[in-house]
Amino acid sequence: MKELFPIKQVMGFVFSLILTAVALLVYFVDMSFTAGMTILLVTAFVQAGLQLVVFMHAGETEDKAAIYSNVYFGILVALVTIFGTLLIFVWDM
Amino acid sequence: MDFFDRFAVPHPSFLIYASMVAIGLTVIAVLVGITYFKKWDYLWREWLTTVDHKRIGIMYLISALLMLFRGGVDAIMLRAQLAIPDNKLLESQHYNEVFSTHGVVMILFMAMPFIMFFFNFVVPLQIGARDVAFPRLNAISFWLFFMGAMLFNISFVIGGSPDAGWTSYFPLAGNDFSTSVGSNYYMIAIQIAGIGTLMTGINFITTIFKMRAPGMKLMQMPMFTWSALISNLIIVFAFPVLTVLLAMGTMDRLFDTKFFAIGDGGSDMLWANLFWVWGHPEVYILILPAFGLFSEIISTFARRNLYGYKSMVASMVVISAFSFFVWAHHFFTMGQGALANSFFSITTMAIAVPTGVKIFNWLFTLWKGKIEFTTPMLYAMHFLPLFTLGGVTGVMLAMSAADYQYHNTMFLVAHFHNVIIPGVVYAMLGGLTYYWPKMFGFMLNERIGKWTVWLMSIGFVLAFIPMYITGLDGQARRMYTYSEATGFGPLNMVAFIGAGIMAISFALLVYNIYYSVRYSPRNIGNDPWNARTLEWATHTPVPEYNFAVMPQVKSTEAFWDAKKNGHEIFKGKIEKIHMPNSSGLPFIMSCIFFVFGFSMIFSIWPLAIISLLGILGCLVYRSFEKDHGHYIPVEEIEETETKLRGAK
Ligand code: HEM
Numbered sequence: 001m002k003e004l005f006p007i008k009q010v011m012g013f014v015f016s017l018i019l020t021a022v023a024l025l026v027y028f029v030d031m032s033f034t035a036g037m038t039i040l041l042v043t044a045f046v047q048a049g050l051q052l053v054v055f056m057h058a059g060e061t062e063d064k065a066a067i068y069s070n071v072y073f074g075i076l077v078a079l080v081t082i083f084g085t086l087l088i089f090v091w092d093m
Numbered sequence: 094m095d096f097f098d099r100f101a102v103p104h105p106s107f108l109i110y111a112s113m114v115a116i117g118l119t120v121i122a123v124l125v126g127i128t129y130f131k132k133w134d135y136l137w138r139e140w141l142t143t144v145d146h147k148r149i150g151i152m153y154l155i156s157a158l159l160m161l162f163r164g165g166v167d168a169i170m171l172r173a174q175l176a177i178p179d180n181k182l183l184e185s186q187h188y189n190e191v192f193s194t195h196g197v198v199m200i201l202f203m204a205m206p207f208i209m210f211f212f213n214f215v216v217p218l219q220i221g222a223r224d225v226a227f228p229r230l231n232a233i234s235f236w237l238f239f240m241g242a243m244l245f246n247i248s249f250v251i252g253g254s255p256d257a258g259w260t261s262y263f264p265l266a267g268n269d270f271s272t273s274v275g276s277n278y279y280m281i282a283i284q285i286a287g288i289g290t291l292m293t294g295i296n297f298i299t300t301i302f303k304m305r306a307p308g309m310k311l312m313q314m315p316m317f318t319w320s321a322l323i324s325n326l327i328i329v330f331a332f333p334v335l336t337v338l339l340a341m342g343t344m345d346r347l348f349d350t351k352f353f354a355i356g357d358g359g360s361d362m363l364w365a366n367l368f369w370v371w372g373h374p375e376v377y378i379l380i381l382p383a384f385g386l387f388s389e390i391i392s393t394f395a396r397r398n399l400y401g402y403k404s405m406v407a408s409m410v411v412i413s414a415f416s417f418f419v420w421a422h423h424f425f426t427m428g429q430g431a432l433a434n435s436f437f438s439i440t441t442m443a444i445a446v447p448t449g450v451k452i453f454n455w456l457f458t459l460w461k462g463k464i465e466f467t468t469p470m471l472y473a474m475h476f477l478p479l480f481t482l483g484g485v486t487g488v489m490l491a492m493s494a495a496d497y498q499y500h501n502t503m504f505l506v507a508h509f510h511n512v513i514i515p516g517v518v519y520a521m522l523g524g525l526t527y528y529w530p531k532m533f534g535f536m537l538n539e540r541i542g543k544w545t546v547w548l549m550s551i552g553f554v555l556a557f558i559p560m561y562i563t564g565l566d567g568q569a570r571r572m573y574t575y576s577e578a579t580g581f582g583p584l585n586m587v588a589f590i591g592a593g594i595m596a597i598s599f600a601l602l603v604y605n606i607y608y609s610v611r612y613s614p615r616n617i618g619n620d621p622w623n624a625r626t627l628e629w630a631t632h633t634p635v636p637e638y639n640f641a642v643m644p645q646v647k648s649t650e651a652f653w654d655a656k657k658n659g660h661e662i663f664k665g666k667i668e669k670i671h672m673p674n675s676s677g678l679p680f681i682m683s684c685i686f687f688v689f690g691f692s693m694i695f696s697i698w699p700l701a702i703i704s705l706l707g708i709l710g711c712l713v714y715r716s717f718e719k720d721h722g723h724y725i726p727v728e729e730i731e732e733t734e735t736k737l738r739g740a741k
């Protein structure tokens with residue numbers, strides 16, 4: 001019975017509900033813009049990672065390496081794009 | 094406004110009306126022809142519903158050649174207008190429409206489907222697979238691309254063409270300055286085709302990772318497959334940017350959002366920024382498969398294995414990352430400071446290094462090779478020096494301070510044609526000649542083929558080298574005319590003559606196809622070039638299932654090994670083969686996409702909503718459809734195999 005119960009998925013589900021609730025606080029609680037954005041960014045990325053690992057089963061098959069390298073490559077490209085754009089439009093305009 | 098007024102062309106001319114009539118008559122002729130010869134059933138069964146990667150590939154090829162013709166006619170018009178000072182052939186508005194269409198058609202609807210043709214036709218055969226990972230998705234990719242291309246192409250007779258350049262910069266492309274529906278066509282047609290491309294990217298990465306023949310390790314894949322893998326990887330990371338960018342542009346134009354507005358919190362410069370975040374990787378998406386094809390061609394006809402396989406792979410991997418780090422070199426003059434410009438200058442120069450590594454690898458492959466000058470090899474030999482010239486001028490442009498001089502002049506135009514024509518177009522035409530016998534069972538005529546190459550290069554040099562000079566002298570790009578006092582006249586006349594010679598070369602290519610269909614010998618066997626990789630190990634014509642027995646691979650050049658060292662590729666006996674079923678859904682859904690796009694362009698909301706529901710309906714249908722494919726029984730395979738072996 002123990003093997004059949006998807007404990008990891010249930011925990012993941014509860015955790016993702018908590019993350020959603022925390023993100024909602026930004027709307028209902030009065031806080032500064034920076035604090036709000038920080039909470040939103042952190043919860044959003046943790047949420048995305050959770051979905052990928054727990055519910056989309058990244059890392060459970062033999063192409064674990066390929067999947068994670070793709071994810072890391074995507075993160076690299078996104079960061080370079082964002083910081084490059086900030087460099088062009090904000091820091092050095 | 095009367096409902097039908099919106100479909101009128103805003104800047105009509107005799108030529109446009111003539112094309113309208115010509116298009117109408119051609120469509121009627123095609124429909125009547127198909128009906129008269131009773132080919133509807135054949136067309137539907139064998140082509141419109143097919144999920145076979147080889148047939149989808151051939152449909153990409155036909156579309157690409159048609160679009161090459163369309164874009165080529167545009168090019169001749171542009172060069173004719175500039176051939177003499179103060180020319181009155183095209184008005185400024187028409188000139189703008191023609192160069193915008195030329196750029197979009199050549200990059201997105203000619204070069205892209207051409208590489209898709211090679212991905213589709215070659216990759217599964219090269220890795221010893223029976224189809225791609227998701228055959229049905231592959232058909233959707235093709236039909237979405239096709240409908241996007243057709244939608245874009247009708248713009249000049251219905252509602253007016255886009256006229257803000259292939260880069261479609263805001264604020265020019267916004268509603269204030271582009272009042273016709275032209276820029277709506279740009280946003281929506283490219284969006285539809287782009288979604289297809291994105292799906293191809295996912296499809297081929299999966300295919301290459303999961304469906305290689307037993308024994309083929311990643312580092313044993315043929316170089317073209319490597320280039321396809323990297324190119325598709327870049328597609329998956331770059332095309333979402335285009336999708337978002339076009340969606341934002343669409344909303345600005347149709348729903349009055351302010352993403353790219355001046356003021357109201359928007360920024361027009363954001364368009365240029367995001368456009369090139371996609372745009373620069375895009376040029377590498379095009380050039381990498383070209384490099385892959387040249388690698389195959391050069392090693393086949395130098396009769397040597399490729400020099401520096403590992404460094405070739407490494408340089409492509411480096412390029413795949415670096416192609417995302419350089420985009421701002423397209424707008425050094427936009428107003429950002431020296432720090433930002435220096436950063437992007439350095440990354441741009443750095444990306445020239447792996448590109449140079451590849452040039453040296455090809456040279457070392459040729460070194461001491463037994464070179465055989467076939468037509469594909471001739472394309473490769475013309476590519477090497479001409480492309481190097483384009484790379485060198487690229488590095489000149491990469492110096493941000495110097496670029497203030499070159500930017501938006503004919504010098505830049507010369508640079509990118511110098512890399513795209515000898516790089517991408519030569520690879521496409523050389524690769525087409527190379528794979529032609531595998532597709533159709535006969536070779537293209539070598540003599541006419543070599544004439545084509547030489548004329549193409551002569552035309553190219555005459556058409557584009559003068560632009561470096563007039564560009565340095567200050568001739569701006571996208572100007573519809575210039576005065577005699579500038580002195581640009583004579584060199585522009587030379588460029589026009591060069592363009593004419595390139596047109597003759599294209600005509601010769603078409604003639605070559607006609608000539609070879611009629612006179613080329615048919616008993617050429619499976620391996621007419623004495624090649625090295627798996628695609629030549631199966632029969633010609635390639636049977637539906639590609640390989641009756643899955644090949645066993647032990648080296649990078651499995652087929653060469655089999656021929657020289659007697660290593661057996663096809664071990665084991667024939668078993669029944671599982672194949673995917675054909676489906677009409679991709680075609681039907683893409684037709685609905687066409688209607689959806691059309692109604693969005695003209696803001697016909699009820700129709701847009703109905704067609705959107707239609708698309709959703711297709712998706713729902715697919716989710717509940719039971720389709721397990723079918724098996725080809727052993728007897729049938731054996732029958733086909735004997736027949737094909739006999740036909741040799
Ligand atoms: C050695 C490698 C290369 C370098 C250093 C390089 C550098 C540059 C730079 C700096 C520009 C912008 C210049 C300006 O706007 O003033 C540019 C434009 C361009 N390059 Fe390259 N390039 C290279 C290779 C390629 C390749 C391989 C392709 C395509 C296959 C390509 C296609 C283009 C296109 C299409 C444009 C201009 C697009 C437009 O503004 O309409 N380049 N290149």
Ligand SMILES: [Cu+2]
Nearest residue numbers: 373420422423
């Ligand atoms: Cu670039």
